[in-house]
Structure formats: C-alpha cells, structure tokens
Amino acid sequence: MFSLSEENYLKAIFHLEKNYRNGVSTNALAEEMETKASSVTDMVKKLSEKKLVNYKKYQGAKLSDSGRRTAVEIIRRHRLWEYFLVEKLNFSWDEVHEVAEELEHIKSEKLITELDKFLDYPRRDPHGDPIPDAQGNFVQTSKVLLSACKKSDSGKIVGVKDSSAAFLQYLDKLDIGLGSILEVRHIEDFDQSIELEVDSNTITLSHKTASNLYIQLE
C-alpha cells in the first residue's frame, strides 16, 4: 500500500500539525525526519499526488482526510506494539521506541486486530499516549506541561514530551514516572526550577525537565 518512507512522513506530519496548524513547513519536517529540505519537497509532492496531503508550493503540507486516517492507523500500530513489548516481553519504557518503529510497518489488518484483542484493548501506551481504536478514535485528554503549572497546582504525570531513552532513564533515577501524583510547592524565580511534592518526598526539577513532563491537573 504505502512505502515505509511514505508512512514515516505521514506520521511525522501528523505529529507536527499540532504545532503547525496552517501547514507543516518543509524545514520542520526535514528536522523531524532527519533529512534535507530538498528530500522533503520531493516526498511531499509524491504524497500530494497520492492525495494523502494537501500541498501548495511554499505553503507547507497538511494531511488530507485519507492521509490522517492512515497516520492514525500507523500510530495505533506503533502504540499497540509498545504496549506489547512492555507488558509481554519485559521491555522497559525507554527501550520500546526503536523496535516499535519497525513493527508499526508490518502490513496485516488481522495482526493488529488480534494483537489488540490479545492485549485486551489497552487505552494508553507505556508513555501515557492514547492508543487509537480500530475506528481511529482516541481520547486526547487535556494535559499541560509541568513547566506551565503554577504554585500549588496538583495532578498526575500522564506523558512525556521527550521520549528519548536518556530522559526516561533519568526519570527512573528520580523515581518518578507515569502515574506519579505531585503537587507544585515552589517555583524559583531565578531559573524556573520547580519544587514538587511527590509521594510525600520533595524533589526539585530543572525547567528543562519540567518542560518535558505532561501533567493531568486535578
């Protein structure tokens, strides 16, 4: 149906559209795909011919309905595989991404339908991101960056922005992760570092760390 490269572009455009509502720029896509702008132009033209994106020269790319459906299906596969790897194969949450990047491209509807059933229809992947159902529906719970919280806000960690192994391992070291309940105790004016109460301990996070943690406020 679609080539590996096409699928990866669709996924990247989907993710970038959150920050580029009026069209994903060529440069942004080049950075996301770790490739050159000229390569992006080539591919976007190709996706445009296939009616997966709407593209006008110099105006960036937007997913068409069918492009978005395809992107969501790829994301569904990615997140189901991540859940499988953690729940069934003893992977830790910082190890799953690369393998899921490969698994998500396996072409078999039955495979995903049955995997979903086997896993008992999980709603969120190991990083707290929602898993689209077979119809492509998924909740987008209102989450905010911890760095945007104010003193005495409290809530639960529901996701990470940076899902690099380095960051996830750092969180493990801090002994916080998905589901941790916290309350903001103080925000330092000087450097925006943020003091939290988590599980009756007090910890201090840098602004950089806080800007990679998603919180669901309560």
Next chain:
Amino acid sequence: MFSLSEENYLKAIFHLEKNYRNGVSTNALAEEMETKASSVTDMVKKLSEKKLVNYKKYQGAKLSDSGRRTAVEIIRRHRLWEYFLVEKLNFSWDEVHEVAEELEHIKSEKLITELDKFLDYPRRDPHGDPIPDAQGNFVQTSKVLLSACKKSDSGKIVGVKDSSAAFLQYLDKLDIGLGSILEVRHIEDFDQSIELEVDSNTITLSHKTASNLYIQLE
C-alpha cells in the same frame, strides 16, 4: 546489518542448498526469489563481497559459515513469529507465512530472546518445522514423504512440503494435520493412491497429496 533483500536471498539459498549441494544455481535462486537471473547474479556478487556466500562465476552459490549463521537466525525469527501468531493471535496455520515473512526482518536481539522466552521455547513451528535455538542449533528429525512409505508403515505427520494456504485448508477439510497418527493400509498400483487408517477412520489420499506430507516413522 543486512538489507531486507540480502536476508531473503540468504534464506532462499539456505533452503535450496538441500537440493543443490554443489552450489545453488542462479536460475534456481531466481525462481525461488521470483526475480530474474541477472538480478540474482548482481546480488550473489554482493553477498560474495560480504563473505556471506562463496561464489565463482557460473558455479552457483554456497553459504559461508557466517552466511549460514545469519540464515539460521532469520529462520529462527520466522518460525518463532509463526508460532506466536498461531498460539497467541488465533491465526490458522495457513495464514501465518506472509506476515512472518515481514516480522522476521525486525532487527532486535532482545525482541527475539524475549519472544522465545514468552512462548516458552517452542521446538517446532505450526508446520512442524524445527525452530533453531539462540545458538542456531536445531534438530532435523528424520522424516520421510508419505508417498515414500510402504504398506503397514505407521507414524505421525510432522510436516508439510507444500505450505500453501490451499493445501493446508485441504488438510483441515480432511481432518488431518500435524500430529495425526496413521498407518498405511494399502497402496493402489494403478495410481499410487494411498489408503490410511487415521484415528480409527480410513481415508484415501492421492499420490500428489501424499507427496506433500512428511511422516516420522515409528
């Protein structure tokens, strides 16, 4: 490490070596890979440069030790995935091949190690073929074609030669499959059709069918 195409060639050469002990011919490989002889020559040269096969012009290809190790690893992955699909995801044995052809190329040692453990170290795939262990060792039990059996031979179905969906579905219809215990009651001189007792029933198979069933004699 190796490209998808390289891996598929190695696997094909491994399978063909059983019938081409003095080197797998270019044409045989072309047929197996469903490609042209000239493409095979190109790829065999490439594999030869990488020391995965020994190749001399016009003399066919043989796997080197490292080529064979790689081929066995790919076959291990293929058969583990087939077992997974049947045991965990409700695939029937005629549906697994194509999907496993894709899954076998996923590059992650941990994935296969953990999958093997999760499946509790299965010894045979759904078609009765042995699954190599992590060291690449696997039993090659002495099996014979049912068509080579004589009257009053008895044994167990341990594999199929033709693993097409059509053949496997035909076996399901006959109500025989891997593990069926049988005894040869009669072989018709005229057309070599073969009368069997299976599970206290009597069935008659054509010579063609019998020449696609592997039996382990007892």
Next chain:
DNA sequence: ATAAAAATTTAGACTTGCCTAAATTTTTAT
C-alpha cells in the same frame, strides 16, 4: 568433436529515496 540449446553474466537503464548546489520565493529588518 562440435553445433545447438540452456544457463549465466554483462551492459545499460529504470525507480525510489536520498543528496548537494544553485535558483527562486518569502520573510524579516531597517
């Protein structure tokens, strides 16, 4: 032994997805 047939290799070309360098368009700064 040798000519015809079959198998194999070589040569040159195509597609996909990428690249660099140059040209063009858009945006920004004054």
Next chain:
DNA sequence: ATAAAAATTTAGGCAAGTCTAAATTTTTAT
C-alpha cells in the same frame, strides 16, 4: 519600500535493487 536573510524548490546526481537485451560460458545432443 527594499535589501538581506531565511526558507523552499529545482536541477542534476548517487546507491540499491530491479529489469531487458546482448554477450559469453557451459551443457547437451548427435
């Protein structure tokens, strides 16, 4: 408003893996 900067596109090329057609080598048949 316009020149400089930034972003984007175009042009031309490369590697992998495939193809067709032609050339070469091996095998087969007499």
